[in-house]
Amino acid sequence: MRQMVARRLAFAVPVLVLVALAVFLLGAASPFDPIFQYYGVGIFTASAAEVARVRETLNLDAPVLVQFGQWLGGLATGDLGHSRSLRQPVVEVLVQRVPWSLLLAGTGLVLALVLALVLGVLTAWRQGGWLDRAVTATAHALEGLPSFVLALGAVAVLALGLGWLPAGGLTDAGAEPTFGQVARHLVLPVAVLGVSQAPWLVLHLRASLLSALAEDHVIGARARGLAEHVVVLRHALPTALLPLVNLLGARLPELVTGAVLVEVVFSWPGIASAVVSAGLDLDFPLLAAITLLTTAAVLLGALLADVAVLLLDPRVRADG
Amino acid sequence: MSPLTRRSVVVALCALPVLAACSAPSSTSAPSSAAAEQLGLADGYEPESLHPLLGYGTEGASRIFDGLVAYDAARQLQPALAAELPSPSADARSWTVRLRDGVTFHDGSSFEAADVVATYRALLDPASASTETTTYSMVTGVSALDPRTVRFDLAFPYAAFPHRLTLGVLPSEALAEPGPAEKSPLTTKPIGTGPYRLAEWRKGERMVFEANDSYWGGASQVRRITVVFATDDNTRAQRMTSGEFDGTVLPPGLAHTFDGRAGYSVISHRSADYRTLMLPTGNPVTGDAAVRLALNHAANRQGMIDALLMGEGEPAYTPIAPALAEYAEPGATFAYDPDRARQILQQAGWVPGPDGIRQRAGQPARFTLMYPASDTVRKDLAQALASDARAVGLDVRLEGLGWEAIEPRMGADALVLGGGNPFDPDLASYALLHSSFAADGFNNPGSYVNPRVDAALDTGRRSTDPTARAQAYREFQRAYLAQPGMVFLVFLRHTYAITGSEQDYRARGYQPIIEPHSHGTGWGPWWNLEDWKVSP
Numbered sequence: 001m002r003q004m005v006a007r008r009l010a011f012a013v014p015v016l017v018l019v020a021l022a023v024f025l026l027g028a029a030s031p032f033d034p035i036f037q038y039y040g041v042g043i044f045t046a047s048a049a050e051v052a053r054v055r056e057t058l059n060l061d062a063p064v065l066v067q068f069g070q071w072l073g074g075l076a077t078g079d080l081g082h083s084r085s086l087r088q089p090v091v092e093v094l095v096q097r098v099p100w101s102l103l104l105a106g107t108g109l110v111l112a113l114v115l116a117l118v119l120g121v122l123t124a125w126r127q128g129g130w131l132d133r134a135v136t137a138t139a140h141a142l143e144g145l146p147s148f149v150l151a152l153g154a155v156a157v158l159a160l161g162l163g164w165l166p167a168g169g170l171t172d173a174g175a176e177p178t179f180g181q182v183a184r185h186l187v188l189p190v191a192v193l194g195v196s197q198a199p200w201l202v203l204h205l206r207a208s209l210l211s212a213l214a215e216d217h218v219i220g221a222r223a224r225g226l227a228e229h230v231v232v233l234r235h236a237l238p239t240a241l242l243p244l245v246n247l248l249g250a251r252l253p254e255l256v257t258g259a260v261l262v263e264v265v266f267s268w269p270g271i272a273s274a275v276v277s278a279g280l281d282l283d284f285p286l287l288a289a290i291t292l293l294t295t296a297a298v299l300l301g302a303l304l305a306d307v308a309v310l311l312l313d314p315r316v317r318a319d320g
Numbered sequence: 321m322s323p324l325t326r327r328s329v330v331v332a333l334c335a336l337p338v339l340a341a342c343s344a345p346s347s348t349s350a351p352s353s354a355a356a357e358q359l360g361l362a363d364g365y366e367p368e369s370l371h372p373l374l375g376y377g378t379e380g381a382s383r384i385f386d387g388l389v390a391y392d393a394a395r396q397l398q399p400a401l402a403a404e405l406p407s408p409s410a411d412a413r414s415w416t417v418r419l420r421d422g423v424t425f426h427d428g429s430s431f432e433a434a435d436v437v438a439t440y441r442a443l444l445d446p447a448s449a450s451t452e453t454t455t456y457s458m459v460t461g462v463s464a465l466d467p468r469t470v471r472f473d474l475a476f477p478y479a480a481f482p483h484r485l486t487l488g489v490l491p492s493e494a495l496a497e498p499g500p501a502e503k504s505p506l507t508t509k510p511i512g513t514g515p516y517r518l519a520e521w522r523k524g525e526r527m528v529f530e531a532n533d534s535y536w537g538g539a540s541q542v543r544r545i546t547v548v549f550a551t552d553d554n555t556r557a558q559r560m561t562s563g564e565f566d567g568t569v570l571p572p573g574l575a576h577t578f579d580g581r582a583g584y585s586v587i588s589h590r591s592a593d594y595r596t597l598m599l600p601t602g603n604p605v606t607g608d609a610a611v612r613l614a615l616n617h618a619a620n621r622q623g624m625i626d627a628l629l630m631g632e633g634e635p636a637y638t639p640i641a642p643a644l645a646e647y648a649e650p651g652a653t654f655a656y657d658p659d660r661a662r663q664i665l666q667q668a669g670w671v672p673g674p675d676g677i678r679q680r681a682g683q684p685a686r687f688t689l690m691y692p693a694s695d696t697v698r699k700d701l702a703q704a705l706a707s708d709a710r711a712v713g714l715d716v717r718l719e720g721l722g723w724e725a726i727e728p729r730m731g732a733d734a735l736v737l738g739g740g741n742p743f744d745p746d747l748a749s750y751a752l753l754h755s756s757f758a759a760d761g762f763n764n765p766g767s768y769v770n771p772r773v774d775a776a777l778d779t780g781r782r783s784t785d786p787t788a789r790a791q792a793y794r795e796f797q798r799a800y801l802a803q804p805g806m807v808f809l810v811f812l813r814h815t816y817a818i819t820g821s822e823q824d825y826r827a828r829g830y831q832p833i834i835e836p837h838s839h840g841t842g843w844g845p846w847w848n849l850e851d852w853k854v855s856p
Binding site: 031032033036037038039040041042043044045046047048049050051053054057058082084085086087088096160163167168169170172267269273274 | 374446454523739
């Protein structure tokens with residue numbers, strides 16, 4: 001297994017470099033010109049000669065491969081570069097924003113898992129009951145619903161309509177980011193993220209639990225007269241959980257993109273808004289750093305899921 | 321979302337135990353206006369940096385920085401970091417500024433001539449890549465005559481030069497190393513001498529200003545200002561309604577939803593913020609003198625103001641706002657007269673074709689009008705103008721684009737342009753209409769060339785005699801009117817929603833002002849918060 005982990009990690013390096021290169025190439029092909037962002041309203045009074053001189057000073061017109069080379073060189077020495085759109089070192093941007101994104105995505109994932117476990121078990125156990133029918137229908141509907149639609153709906157109903165929860169931001173205007181404040185503002189985005197990610201997990205767990213319930217060892221357990229909750233939770237659930245771990249790894253990219261959309265809708269000060277401004281302003285260093293980070297998170301998530309399966313299920317072997 | 325799914329979403333959400341635990345009844349702690357020492361404002365625009373060399377607070381609208389001079393409520397320059405107004409040499413080519421004593425920066429260092437020299441030298445240094453260099457291109461040298469006196473040397477006599485001295489002054493220590501301003505720590509951790517220091521900036525969310533107790537003008541009574549950033553106008557209005565802010569800037573339509581609502585008022589400020597139609601000389605239709613004149617008579621300016629801006633604007637005919645009464649030529653207007661417009665076109669040989677569109681020698685009277693796609697006011701004005709033009713037989717095709725796409729086409733296609741300055745006619749008109757700036761970036765993008773206009777603008781720029789200047793700018797307006805190069809449409813009014821009443825605000829120290837193009841919570845009713853009294 002150690003071999004597999006090492007191989008996967010080694011393979012990740014060229015993948016990351018290629019992804020970063022793709023970011024630079026896509027950026028160079030986009031119609032955006034960073035000079036407009038740099039100048040702001042100042043562009044309307046600046047002379048053409050002056051703008052050309054600033055372009056040269058800032059090295060904006062360097063060929064994309066040269067810019068990529070410079071960025072890669074900086075990366076090798078641990079320098080992630082300077083974000084032009086946020087006028088901050090990239091490291092500072094990440095340090096300020098990634099924790100908030102992790103908080104949101106992490107809590108959202110936990111919520112999705114809890115929902116999956118509770119609803120998955122209940123629906124499989126009482127297959128065909130009213131709860132099963134309601135949950136299955138809702139889950140299928142939610143699968144087809146983009147997370148930002150869900151987010152806007154939740155804002156309209158719970159924040160604007162009923163006024164129960166704040167519509168956005170990290171805290172109330174002017175309030176300090178205390179635990180209570182952040183917790184209150186976290187509820188709605190986490191609920192949306194969790195609910196939008198849960199359907200796949202719920203339906204998947206329900207299906208595998210249903211097949212587990214029909215397996216011989218479960219029938220055996222029932223025949224021995226064990227209590228129903230022991231049969232379901234101790235005998236059927238563990239077999240059904242294994243594929244869920246795999247699915248979780250595979251759905252990580254969805255979680256990341258879902259989190260980006262949710263962050264934008266709720267003005268959550270995570271990396272999402274930085275992604276947007278970096279994209280519009282052709283902020284290569286920030287764009288590349290964030291893309292690398294999310295790619296790495298996805299690769300690592302998939303790896304962890306595989307390792308978990310290896311550890312949990314003695315039947316599975318690392319290939320090679 | 322169908323009603324069914326929305327209901328199921330609500331059901332699903334309500335089922336969450338975590339939600340029930342946190343859904344305490346709404347007790348949003350709205351900052352009460354009784355706590356007058358604090359103010360919570362919402363702005364639709366977040367500055368990208370707080371570095372004066374990158375355009376922050378260049379017209380003096382900064383709480384963090386002081387310039388050598390600053391504007392008062394009557395738009396007159398008053399000494400700030402200068403001890404008295406700058407005095408010109410006889411030829412107005414060098415300006416001497418004596419500096420105020422006993423001023424300290426937020427970091428405790430004392431303010432001296434070296435700081436002024438360092439700031440302006442860094443501005444002019446190409447290595448800084450400052451965005452403001454063009455407006456200071458006449459400066460050839462800055463030197464300290466002694467620790468309390470600075471002299472600026474100019475390439476030519478420039479009467480409006482003191483208006484350029486509103487730039488925020490930075491401590492020389494922070495500018496010791498030449499290099500791009502965007503990489504300086506000052507972009508996010510500014511050090512100024514102003515009435516407020518930056519206490520916190522959570523990017524994308526809010527900025528907190530705290531009163532500077534050692535401010536040379538005396539410590540402000542409004543101790544703490546929180547500016548929350550919410551770019552969407554509707555969101556801002558919504559959060560204002562829920563009592564989250566003490567005030568915000570809103571477009572006229574949204575601002576007036578607060579009319580008559582208990583506890584709220586609307587304040588609107590006149591401005592020199594014009595919207596104009598830039599007409600490229602190089603285009604055979606928009607470059608034609610008759611078409612330009614006819615468009616100016618065909619545009620129903622008051623109609624646009626009433627229908628699109630809820631009355632919050634004034635008709636514009638030249639870049640000189642009526643607010644600049646001492647310079648404005650009273651008769652410099654174009655009557656709204658479609659018949660006259662048709663007559664002008666007819667006489668110039670533009671005759672109606674079979675499709676109703678005029679043409680001359682096979683050239684249809686048709687041009688493209690571009691506007692920045694994200695700006696709804698400009699889009700509305702462009703549509704209104706297109707319909708007014710259609711009524712006199714001119715075909716205007718509209719295109720909403722990004723600035724990247726607009727810039728390379730400005731020589732061939734018309735554009736809805738915005739800008740304006742209420743402080744000096746030179747700042748408002750020279751780069752916009754003088755031939756020396758023709759097609760120089762976004763300055764005079766239509767390449768308007770009029771020797772009479774050039775001569776008047778030059779006289780106004782070089783003379784320091786107020787009467788001679790006033791005469792020159794009146795002549796400039798007459799010359800422009802005889803041969804217009806643009807279609808100035810409106811000077812916008814900037815509208816703000818506040819909690820409480822305008823009387824309360826006035827009692828506390830608010831004074832109405834006339835604003836430039838830039839506005840927001842740094843301007844508006846809050847432009848002089850440092851002078852407000854907590855208890856009237």
